[in-house]
Amino acid sequence: xxxxxxxxxxxxxxxxxxxxxxxxxxxxxxxxxxxxxxxxxxxxxxxxxxxxxxxxxxxxxxxxxxxxxxxxxxxxxxxxxx
Numbered sequence: 019x020x021x022x023x024x025x026x027x028x029x030x031x032x033x034x035x036x037x038x039x040x041x042x043x044x045x046x047x048x049x050x051x052x053x054x055x056x057x058x059x060x061x062x063x064x065x066x067x068x069x070x071x072x073x074x075x076x077x078x079x080x081x082x083x084x085x086x087x088x089x090x091x092x093x094x095x096x097x098x099x100x
Contacts, residue, residue: 022082023061029078036066 030037039047040062049055065071076095079086086093 026078026082026084027061027063029082030063030065030075033074033078035071035074035078036068037071038064040064 027039042056045056065075086095
């Protein structure tokens with residue numbers, strides 16, 4: 019079974035999006051052994067706020083069939099005119 023979060027992070031890296039993974043997932047990266055790993059079901063990912071990063075990130079989200087919601091309402095974003 020594919021981990022969609024790992025797939026997303028791989029795409030960010032491949033597309034040279036500037037980002038960081040924080041929180042528990044970021045901490046686990048530095049674990050010396052399995053006993054130090056904390057389990058979580060989410061990733062806190064911050065994307066550097068540039069137009070280029072936003073375009074690449076939205077393309078990746080679309081490719082991976084993610085949906086974007088604001089206050090419970092699905093939104094469609096298009097940056098084609100930029």
